[in-house]
Amino acid sequence: xxxxxxxxxxxxxxxxxxxxxxxxxxxxxxxxxxxxxxxxxxxxxxxxxxxxxxxxxxxxxxxxxxxxxxxxxxxxxxxxxxxxxxxxxxxxxxxxxxxxxxxxxxxxxxxxxxxxxxxxxxxxxxxxxxxxxxxxxxxxxxxxxxxxxxxxxxxxxxxxxxxxxxxxxxxxxxxxxxxxxxxxxxxxxxxxxxxxxxxxxxxxxxxxxxxxxxxxxxxxxxxxxxxxxxxxxxxxxxxxxxxxxxxxxxxxxxxxxxxxxxxxxx
Numbered sequence: 001x002x003x004x005x006x007x008x009x010x011x012x013x014x015x016x017x018x019x020x021x022x023x024x025x026x027x028x029x030x031x032x033x034x035x036x037x038x039x040x041x042x043x044x045x046x047x048x049x050x051x052x053x054x055x056x057x058x059x060x061x062x063x064x065x066x067x068x069x070x071x072x073x074x075x076x077x078x079x080x081x082x083x084x085x086x087x088x089x090x091x092x093x094x095x096x097x098x099x100x101x102x103x104x105x106x107x108x109x110x111x112x113x114x115x116x117x118x119x120x121x122x123x124x125x126x127x128x129x130x131x132x133x134x135x136x137x138x139x140x141x142x143x144x145x146x147x148x149x150x151x152x153x154x155x156x157x158x159x160x161x162x163x164x165x166x167x168x169x170x171x172x173x174x175x176x177x178x179x180x181x182x183x184x185x186x187x188x189x190x191x192x193x194x195x196x197x198x199x200x201x202x203x204x205x206x207x208x209x210x211x212x213x214x215x216x217x218x219x220x221x222x223x224x225x226x227x228x229x230x231x232x233x234x235x236x237x238x239x240x241x242x243x244x245x246x247x248x249x250x251x252x253x254x255x256x257x258x259x260x261x262x263x264x265x266x
Contacts, residue, residue: 019050026058035065053083060091069095086112090122097125102132120150124159131163139163154184158193165197168246173197196242199235205243218247
């Protein structure tokens with residue numbers, strides 16, 4: 001009578017998971033957004049002997065998903081030194097951009113988008129960098145590529161609106177923000193951007209006087225923005241600072257700093 005019990009015990013036993021299998025499970029958890037589980041499984045895989053590019057990529061992706069962009073950037077750059085990879089270059093560039101390191105982000109994003117396989121996120125990042133450099137033709141092309149890859153992606157549409165706002169194209173900016181808000185009504189930053197564009201079209205801001213220099217007009221717009229901010233009218237303040245950006249390059253830095261101080265991130 002003992003043999004059936006022994007046979008059942010042998011059939012019920014399962015071999016321990018291999019390091020590779022644990023690593024696959026960790027990757028699946030990460031893709032599903034279960035970061036704690038992915039982190040735990042990654043530790044188990046390493047403890048079981050997993051190593052190499054697969055582990056390095058998982059740890060980099062974990063850092064990125066956790067918002068640890070400094071760690072993610074370092075890990076991605078180490079991976080790139082070992083093997084060229086569009087997705088890794090893209091993630092490294094986005095990490096650098098998240099850290100505000102535009103000069104470091106640009107070559108990484110260009111590297112990713114110059115080859116097939118870049119995602120909408122890579123092209124979107126290329127557009128953001130182009131906006132920061134006032135390179136409007138590159139921004140338009142990048143956002144168009146991102147839109148083709150991800151039609152209806154609210155983040156891309158919002159950034160296209162911000163790009164138009166930076167150029168002083170208020171009507172175009174408002175239309176983009178309206179589309180983005182319809183797609184993602186719960187996004188506070190998109191709603192704020194829409195309010196800014198509508199304020200710029202609605203508010204009574206200083207008009208350029210006959211014979212007035214661009215610098216003089218920009219200074220008056222900036223002053224109007226300061227006054228509006230002090231009086232608690234944030235929408236009008238943002239509109240004034242944003243128009244001052246367009247009016248004069250010599251006032252760009254001051255107006256940009258003022259706008260950044262009162263406006264939420266795009």
